[in-house]
Amino acid sequence: MYNMLTGIRIAVSRCQAKIKRPLTDQDFTARHKYSFDIVGNELTPSARYDFKFKDYAPWVFRELREDHFTLDPADYLLSLTSKYILSELTSPGKSGSFFYFSRDYRFIIKTIRHAEHKFLLRVLRQYWEHVKANPHTLLSRFYGLHRVKLPRGQKIHFVIMNNLFPPHKDIHESYDLKGSTIGRIVPPAKLQQNPRAVQKDLNWIDSKRVLELGPEKRALLTEQLRRDSEMLRDLGVMDYSLLVGLHWGNRGNRENVRGSTLRVFEPSVPPIRRKTTQTKDGRSPEAIAMRRIMRTTLDLPDSPSPSTQTIAPSTPAHSQRTRPHSGSKGASNANAGMNGNGNTQQAHPTFQNPPYPSHPLHQSQPPQPSHPPHPHHQPPSHAPSQQPHPTQDREHFLFYQDEGGLQATDDSNEEMDVIYYLGIIDILTPYGGLKKAEHFWKGLSADRHKISPVPPSEYADRFFGFMKAIMRGGEGGARFRAE
Numbered sequence: 001m002y003n004m005l006t007g008i009r010i011a012v013s014r015c016q017a018k019i020k021r022p023l024t025d026q027d028f029t030a031r032h033k034y035s036f037d038i039v040g041n042e043l044t045p046s047a048r049y050d051f052k053f054k055d056y057a058p059w060v061f062r063e064l065r066e067d068h069f070t071l072d073p074a075d076y077l078l079s080l081t082s083k084y085i086l087s088e089l090t091s092p093g094k095s096g097s098f099f100y101f102s103r104d105y106r107f108i109i110k111t112i113r114h115a116e117h118k119f120l121l122r123v124l125r126q127y128w129e130h131v132k133a134n135p136h137t138l139l140s141r142f143y144g145l146h147r148v149k150l151p152r153g154q155k156i157h158f159v160i161m162n163n164l165f166p167p168h169k170d171i172h173e174s175y176d177l178k179g180s181t182i183g184r185i186v187p188p189a190k191l192q193q194n195p196r197a198v199q200k201d202l203n204w205i206d207s208k209r210v211l212e213l214g215p216e217k218r219a220l221l222t223e224q225l226r227r228d229s230e231m232l233r234d235l236g237v238m239d240y241s242l243l244v245g246l247h248w249g250n251r252g253n254r255e256n257v258r259g260s261t262l263r264v265f266e267p268s269v270p271p272i273r274r275k276t277t278q279t280k281d282g283r284s285p286e287a288i289a290m291r292r293i294m295r296t297t298l299d300l301p302d303s304p305s306p307s308t309q310t311i312a313p314s315t316p317a318h319s320q321r322t323r324p325h326s327g328s329k330g331a332s333n334a335n336a337g338m339n340g341n342g343n344t345q346q347a348h349p350t351f352q353n354p355p356y357p358s359h360p361l362h363q364s365q366p367p368q369p370s371h372p373p374h375p376h377h378q379p380p381s382h383a384p385s386q387q388p389h390p391t392q393d394r395e396h397f398l399f400y401q402d403e404g405g406l407q408a409t410d411d412s413n414e415e416m417d418v419i420y421y422l423g424i425i426d427i428l429t430p431y432g433g434l435k436k437a438e439h440f441w442k443g444l445s446a447d448r449h450k451i452s453p454v455p456p457s458e459y460a461d462r463f464f465g466f467m468k469a470i471m472r473g474g475e476g477g478a479r480f481r482a483e
Contacts, residue, residue: 001100003036003148004109004158007053009081010034012144015058016073020066027059028125052149057124061144068131069141069162070396076143079104080160105167107143110159116428117157120145123235130231136361136398138228138242138424164243164423166404170253171245171421174198178241179459179466180452181205181481182442198243204470205477211244211470212416214409218471220398221406221422224361225467228424233460239429239452242467245421247405361398411472431456450482 011032032055035043065071079102100109112120120127120142131137141162148156165171176198178184185202213221225242232240394400399422408416429435431453439453448454454462462480470477 003051003053003150004146004156005081006036007034007051007055007146007148008144008160009077010036011053011055011058011146012073012077015055015062016077020062021059023059023063028057028128029121030057030059031055032058050151054147054149056121056145056147058144060124060128061142064128064131064141065143068135069143071143076107079106080109101163105165106163108161108163110161112157112159112428114155114157117145117147119428119430120159126231126235130228134224134227134361135396136224138224138399138422139231140423140425140427162423164421164425165245166247166421168253169247169403169405169419170251172248172251173246175200175204175209175244175246176241176425177201177204177244177466177470178239178452179462179480180450180454182446182451184452201466201477202481205481209470210472210474210476211420212408212410212418212472213406214411214413216413217406217409218473220361222468222471224399226464227361229460229464232424232427233456236430236456237427238431238435238454238456238459240424240427240463242463243421243423243425245405247403247419247421249417249419431459447482450480 011034014032034053034055035051036053037043037050065076066073082103097113098111101107102109127139127142130139131141142159143162144160146158146160148158150156165174174196178201181201184200185206186197186199191197191199191203211218211221232238394404399406403419405419405421408418408420410416435453439448439451439455442448442451442453449458449462466477466480469475469479
């Protein structure tokens with residue numbers, strides 16, 4: 001983990017130090033290599049190294065971070081390269097990936113398989129084009145793609161991505177929904193042992209859950225899900241899912257969910273066990289490290305202790321950004337303002353394909369409400385001493401502008417007591433030979449249309465149909481249950 005954080009700090013800083021320029025075709029295939037000794041000093045390529053770091057398509061990911069995901073470069077580096085990070089207390093997931101969180105819980109470092117790494121590089125241009133055309137996409141947000149190589153040849157590929165769940169709200173229930181119902185359930189006995197386990201499609205159906213969204217939010221979410229699923233279908237991807245987190249306002253943060261599921265991980269630097277290695281300018285790494293420590297001690301503030309985790313302060317430009325209001329009828333009036341005609345959208349409006357630039361899903365910032373705020377809404381103070389909001393970087397996006405998520409509303413667009421945190425995850429699995437074999441094998445003993453591994457076209461249609469069905473006004477997810 002120390003190797004990962006050191007490589008991120010050096011590689012991202014190098015790219016950010018250069019003057020911004022338009023992307024070229026070569027940027028999508030670019031690879032920048034770095035060699036380091038055990039204390040994090042960069043070496044010449046021919047020198048004996050303790051680990052190597054490779055940064056993939058750095059200019060593409062820089063543009064994604066800054067221009068499309070509105071991340072502040074300083075905040076990004078500060079969050080990821082502090083003295084400690086957070087890790088899950090649970091074991092690796094089904095895919096074998098490990099998850100680490102930045103100290104402010106905003107970013108995830110996820111290890112991926114080599115096949116997933118190659119696939120992301122192959123579809124990076126299409127992903128970039130989709131994000132550029134759909135600023136409010138629900139797809140996972142990739143901020144960087146990297147690789148660490150150890151001296152004995154072990155290679156670790158990993159991505160840096162967004163954390164859907166907010167740092168300041170407990171997630172009381174979470175679901176991983178695919179539209180498949182064969183084997184898609186967490187047994188009640190397991191839920192009793194671990195009430196925070198991520199539940200699945202049949203759990204959602206059995207508990208009669210519904211996405212409680214008013215007409216405008218429901219129409220916008222449906223349209224964005226359609227666009228994202230069609231993009232994944234065109235890429236030949238399947239096995240993705242909609243991750244849904246629920247925060248109940250009446251339960252608040254009393255349960256301290258993250259305190260019981262995360263632990264502090266502080267990477268330590270192992271002792272040097274070999275002779276001094278010369279760096280590019282001939283100075284020893286020990287001397288350089290000592291100068292670096294002295295500069296850090298004199299010039300930089302101490303990182304917060306694990307017991308007092310805080311959100312990294314953003315730049316002045318970010319701290320003065322006004323947080324949009326999502327009051328009781330704000331969504332309705334906001335959408336009317338987006339259409340430019342002052343009329344409220346119908347429950348199922350007709351979207352142009354491709355839509356006009358004025359369509360809300362093509363605007364990079366959500367519209368402001370055109371009426372006085374809700375009487376119970378407290379407008380944010382912009383005093384200089386106030387800390388930036390924990391989800392400030394999400395407020396430009398339609399589905400993340402309500403405390404970092406999407407506030408439930410009734411048919412009159414009045415706010416309800418739950419906030420949804422939504423996103424499409426696990427989007428790096430193509431329908432290749434292994435998945436085709438899995439489809440054939442599982443289809444021998446179960447309905448081949450209800451199992452998880454199905455061809456991308458069928459998967460996208462089933463996924464989109466299931467998400468429409470579980471929204472208010474839909475026919476429910478019960479019809480997807482296997483007979």
